[in-house]
Each structure stands twice: as structure tokens, then as C-alpha cells.
Amino acid sequence: MDKNIKNHILFVDDERDVLDGLKRMLRDMRKEWEMSFAGSGEEALEFLANTPCDVVVSDMRMPGMDGSQLLSEVLKSYPNIVRIVLSGQSDKEMILKSIGAAHQYLAKPCDTETLKAVVEQACALRDLLADDSIQGVVSQLASLPSLPTLYFELIEALRSPDSSMNKIGKIISKDVSMSAKILQLVNSAFFGMPQHVSSTSQAANLLGLDIIKTLVLSTHIFSHYKGSSKAGFPISDLWDHSARTAICAKEIYKTVNHDAKAIDEAFMAGMLHDVGLLIIGTNLNEKYEQALNLLRNEEITSYDAEKKAFGSSHAEVGGYLLGLWGLPQRIVEAVFFHHNPSKSSDKTFTPLTAVHIASAVEANVRQSESLTISCPINEQYLEHIGMLGHLPKWMEVCQKVLERQEENG
Ligand SMILES: [Fe+2]
Numbered sequence: 001m002d003k004n005i006k007n008h009i010l011f012v013d014d015e016r017d018v019l020d021g022l023k024r025m026l027r028d029m030r031k032e033w034e035m036s037f038a039g040s041g042e043e044a045l046e047f048l049a050n051t052p053c054d055v056v057v058s059d060m061r062m063p064g065m066d067g068s069q070l071l072s073e074v075l076k077s078y079p080n081i082v083r084i085v086l087s088g089q090s091d092k093e094m095i096l097k098s099i100g101a102a103h104q105y106l107a108k109p110c111d112t113e114t115l116k117a118v119v120e121q122a123c124a125l126r127d128l129l130a131d132d133s134i135q136g137v138v139s140q141l142a143s144l145p146s147l148p149t150l151y152f153e154l155i156e157a158l159r160s161p162d163s164s165m166n167k168i169g170k171i172i173s174k175d176v177s178m179s180a181k182i183l184q185l186v187n188s189a190f191f192g193m194p195q196h197v198s199s200t201s202q203a204a205n206l207l208g209l210d211i212i213k214t215l216v217l218s219t220h221i222f223s224h225y226k227g228s229s230k231a232g233f234p235i236s237d238l239w240d241h242s243a244r245t246a247i248c249a250k251e252i253y254k255t256v257n258h259d260a261k262a263i264d265e266a267f268m269a270g271m272l273h274d275v276g277l278l279i280i281g282t283n284l285n286e287k288y289e290q291a292l293n294l295l296r297n298e299e300i301t302s303y304d305a306e307k308k309a310f311g312s313s314h315a316e317v318g319g320y321l322l323g324l325w326g327l328p329q330r331i332v333e334a335v336f337f338h339h340n341p342s343k344s345s346d347k348t349f350t351p352l353t354a355v356h357i358a359s360a361v362e363a364n365v366r367q368s369e370s371l372t373i374s375c376p377i378n379e380q381y382l383e384h385i386g387m388l389g390h391l392p393k394w395m396e397v398c399q400k401v402l403e404r405q406e407e408n409g
């Protein structure tokens with residue numbers, strides 16, 4: 001994006017005092033942001049009809065049109081605008097209701113640094129994608145397609161009297177869509193967690209069963225409307241690939257570093273690395289077919305075929321979405337760059353390295369019909385970060401993990 005063009009942020013709140021407070025608090029940001037303020041949802045929509053904005057930060061509880069209605073309208077009419085909720089702690093239930101319409105949640109009172117960081121991260125990640133058509137598609141997604149078998153498994157476990165948080169968390173982490181939703185929520189500033197939460201067991205412990213159940217239900221309702229059969233590949237295949245990549249990435253990471261948080265992130269990034277395929281497979285059907293044709297007929301990598309067909313790839317789309325949801329940066333980067341890791345500015349061993357190798361090895365073993373799963377190992381990148389010598393060991397680790405998986409059915 002042109003650095004001279006300022007992002008335009010619209011703040012919406014029915015309380016004058018809150019808007020005045022924001023104005024005071026953000027005075028220093030005037031050099032970087034264009035800022036406007038609206039006293040109601042109706043006023044905000046009127047403003048948006050005449051002035052293009054990049055971000056809307058809205059209160060939830062407002063007379064007339066409430067925040068949830070406003071953000072749904074914004075989603076419908078201006079899908080490219082980043083939508084952020086800034087609301088009181090007592091509005092938790094309302095926030096859960098609007099989970100699909102907002103990208104990020106912030107709790108009042110919110111300090112300047114947190115607000116600035118959330119808005120800036122959202123803008124920066126959105127700017128990573130130059131292709132307007134992809135951006136529009138991503139912004140319109142309220143939920144990712146979900147795997148019904150896992151959903152039922154979870155409901156069953158929730159009913160059973162001996163279901164522990166750990167057990168629930170483990171089941172959820174197997175579901176790409178559910179994991180993303182739950183991590184989005186826990187990591188949003190609204191919950192005020194002192195640190196990023198990288199696993200769903202931890203999330204289940206922190207959130208409690210009732211909220212988890214609500215999330216499960218809303219995710220289920222959203223997935224009901226998804227035409228996932230149009231995806232052009234079996235979603236169960238992608239699920240298998242993601243789960244096995246996650247386990248391999250974790251084991252690869254452990255051979256180099258024992259940082260528990262980073263090991264978890266390698267696992268989560270592995271689990272989520274191909275969510276972009278679900279998105280483009282189900283939403284950009286024709287263009288996805290075009291990419292598949294290129295792949296069948298030309299000597300071309302899956303990444304380049306997607307780039308050619310719609311100017312972006314599932315890696316960027318997935319990374320972008322997870323970024324908007326506030327997932328930890330290392331997970332976002334690992335997803336964003338998993339097909340071309342040398343584009344990342346980080347030249348050290350990270351969860352990205354582990355996911356890149358894990359996904360490539362798993363796809364190779366699988367020889368899937370889902371052509372776009374395949375991904376060649378980038379040896380130049382490994383050389384550049386000084387890890388090429390580890391490759392044989394990593395391949396062996398993956399092989400062992402995958403064999404064990406096969407044995408356990
Ligand atoms: Fe991929």
C-alpha cells in the first residue's frame with residue numbers, strides 16, 4: 001500500500017464521553033490515521049456511504065441499531081473494511097452473537113497501545129494482500145467450513161459426565177474451523193489474557209464449558225450454510241493432511257528447540273496451514289478449477305498455479321484470515337509463507353520452517369488427489385537459515401510419525 005495514504009478509522013459509540021476520550025487518547029495518531037467519529041449505527045452507515053474507510057471500531061450496546069447489526073451491515077455492503085468491536089465486559093453474550101461479523105474484540109477501557117496495535121496489525125495484514133477480489137472474499141467469511149464428524153464427536157464428549165477440559169480441548173484442536181474460532185476469541189484483547197493462547201486445551205480451561213458450547217453451536221450453524229461439496233477436493237483429505245502435518249511439525253520443532261510455546265505454535269500452524277484451501281476451494285470455485293487445470297497441464301508448482309489463476313494463493317488467504325483474527329504472529333507467518341518460506345523476513349528456525357517441511361513431506365507420502373496440497377521443499381531457504389544439514393533427520397522423524405499414524409489407524 002502507498003505509505004502516503006493514511007488508513008481511515010471510523011469510531012462508533014453512543015456515549016459522547018467515550019468518543020471524546022478516544023479523540024484525546026488518539027491525538028498522537030493523527031499523523032498516521034485519518035479518524036472520524038459517529039454517535040450511532042445509523043450515523044456510521046450514512047458516513048460510510050459517502051466516505052471510504054478502512055476500519056470500523058464499534059461499541060456493542062447502542063440505542064437503535066446496535067453494534068452487531070451495524071457490523072453485519074458493514075460486512076454486507078463494505079466487505080473490505082476491517083471490523084473491530086470495542087465493548088464493555090458485560091456485553092460478552094452480545095459479542096458471542098456477533099462473532100461472525102467482527103474481526104477483533106477489544107474490552108473497554110482499552111489503553112492506547114492495545115488499540116493502536118490491534119488496528120495496525122489488522123491494517124498491515126490486510127495490506128499484505130494486494131488482490132482486491134481475494135480481500136473481498138476473505139472479509140466476507142464469517143466462518144470456515146467445519147468437519148461434521150468432529151463436531152459430533154465433540155457434542156458427544158460434552159454430554160458425557162467424565163469429559164475433562166483437556167479431552168474437550170484435544171477434540172477441538174482436531175477441527176480446523178473450531179480451533180480457529182476459539183483461538184480468535186481467546187486471543188482477542190476482549191478476554192484480556194496476559195499472553196497468547198496457542199492450544200485449544202488451554203482455551204477450554206480458560207473459557208469454560210458454556211462458552212465453548214456456544215462457540216460450537218455457532219460454528220455448527222455457520223458451517224451448515226457452507227457449500228463445502230463444491231470444494232473440488234475431499235475436505236476429509238485436507239483434514240487428514242492438516243492433522244498429520246501438525247504432528248510432524250511439532251516433532252520437527254522438538255528436534256531443534258524445547259520451547260513449549262513454540263512447539264505448540266508449530267502444531268497449531270500445522271493444523272491451520274491450509275485453511276486457505278477451504279476458503280478458496282469453496283468460494284472461488286471457477287478460479288480454483290482454473291488453477292487445477294494449470295497444474296494438470298503445465299510444469300508448474302501448485303503455488304504458482306494459484307497465483308496465476310487468482311493473483312494470490314491459499315497460503316496468503318489463510319494467513320491473512322488468521323492474522324485478522326489475532327492469532328499469534330508466528331502462526332500467521334508460518335501459514336502465510338508455508339509454500340515460499342524464503343519470502344519471510346525471519347531468517348532463523350521458526351514454526352514456519354517446521355510447517356514447510358512437515359507439509360511437504362506429508363503431501364509427498366500421501367500423493368493426494370488434492371493437487372494443490374503438494375509443495376516442494378525449498379532447500380535454498382534451509383541453506384540460508386543454516387539448517388539444510390537437518391533435513392535428512394527431519395524427513396526420518398516425519399516418516400516415523402506418519403508410519404505410527406498409519407499403524408494407529
Ligand atoms: Fe499449502
Ligand SMILES: [Fe+2]
Pocket residue numbers: 241245273274359360363373375
Ligand atoms: Fe499443506
